[in-house]
Amino acid sequence: MAAYQCELSSAIVAESEDRSFVFKVRGYSRAKQLLKCGECVTSPPFTVQGHDWVLRYYPNGRLATGAAAGYMSLVLDTADGKDVTVKARNISVLDKNGLPGRYYGTMFENIMFETPVSFTSRNSYLCLMVRKAGLEHSGDIIEDSFSIRCDLTLKDIGEQFVVVPPSDMHLHFGSLLESMDGADVAFLVGGEKFSAHRLVLAARSSVFRAELLGAMKEKTDSLIEISDMEPHVFRSLLHFIYTDSLPDLEIEMASEQGEAHGGDVVMASHLLVAADRYDIERLKLICEHKLCSHIDTNMVATSLALAEQHRCHGLKVACLQFLASPSNLEAMMASDGYQHLKRSCPSALKDLIASLLPVTMKAPKDIIMEI
Template identity: 60%
Template sequence: MHRHFGRLLSSGDGADVTFEVGGETFAAHRCVLAARSSVFMAELFGPMKENTDASVRITDMEAKVFKAMLHFIYTDSLPPMDDEQELVVMAQHLLVAADTYNLERLKLLCVEKLCNHMDASTAATTLALAEQHSCCGLKDLCFKFLASPGNMLKAVVANDGFEHVRSSCPSVLKELVAKLAP
């Protein structure tokens, strides 16, 4: 079934809504989106309905992330990615999108990818995302990663992700310090 829905997305046949995201346009099917996401259900059919025309503008997401989210909605899988770094960055962005659109399975897939590909360059940013999007298991794993002796906390602190945590989630730093204290 996922292949059939994937072809439906690719062909655009019967599409009844378009999304404008980052200068790109995506054709989709209201009923498919609504079936997978309670947020799309409310936006497209309920009292929160954006408008009566068939075009919706999304300003808080990159086009490639929206495209990957649509791929998931139609196929129940993440799009293939060759590069590990690209996979981690996409999983971080998709985690935010999954939380925004109440796509719990996508959120779980993103958490799994982030857990399996954690390193010093991604740990701090992933920790901030885990805190902001209520991913307790991912947050705990980040703490364990950061507390382990071989992960060079100095290397983690030196990258931009740590600054992001400091500015966006200062309470998480207090938790981290408490966990690191002997």
């Protein structure tokens, strides 16, 4: 339908294999109203090095799950089904000035926040899920239209007599997690029992290694109780340990249960704490990245406290930059999280005050930091 048809324009940003494409979506509101979850609008094909590509736009998401309506999906795929090596350097919604705006996506499917991303198109695709509420409140939708920029590096790998499929190790370990064949350790978390494999946990976490194989080794027949953690958080932690990815279901469940309060952001906060507790650095960085992408006046105090307590430098800098705005600062001070921040992290408040002072006021900053 013409009212919400994708229009594609492209520009070559380098003479090598780098390309930049801009997709314009017109009729955002009508597309969201008329198309169901799983239904998409496909852009006209565009050709790079002899291969046709398309962008599939799902206004109400691809997955028929409870929280899918909160997201739209952008899927980049080949139209001709031939083998092409692809590296996506950046995907972003453009603001009113045509520049990459704030990041509203929640994940790259199968890859979780990683850029650049490499894959073989026949065996996979690139998917960006974008929270519709964030996009709609951003001001990036103009006259019911918005644009997406995708920066790609494309290289034709030519004819291949043997095609090596991408690694599916995570699928095997995911199956092991589901079946629990050979499980030799059990945990009790919030009244719920979880079975697992000592060697898998020990290989992924130095803390589990010490607890399960080292001097702190628990008895094989014992039930290890974990306090101060919710069962759904530990379930997601196990999923990441076995598959190196986060389960979409857990994020969507959190969103479904607390959409108005940023349920998926709360989940990221809990998982960050769990990742730090068990020394799983990549998961911690994924959660930190998500929190940096969803800073608002309701969550910034909590995020700043988390950053201080769990040594998240990037998140701390992002919070301090957000609070440099007087209106954001006042709103944060009126939030429930501010009282928690004052009680639990006075050092973070000192850093905040110091960051608000002019650069020339070095002496007052030094005094504040010594208090």
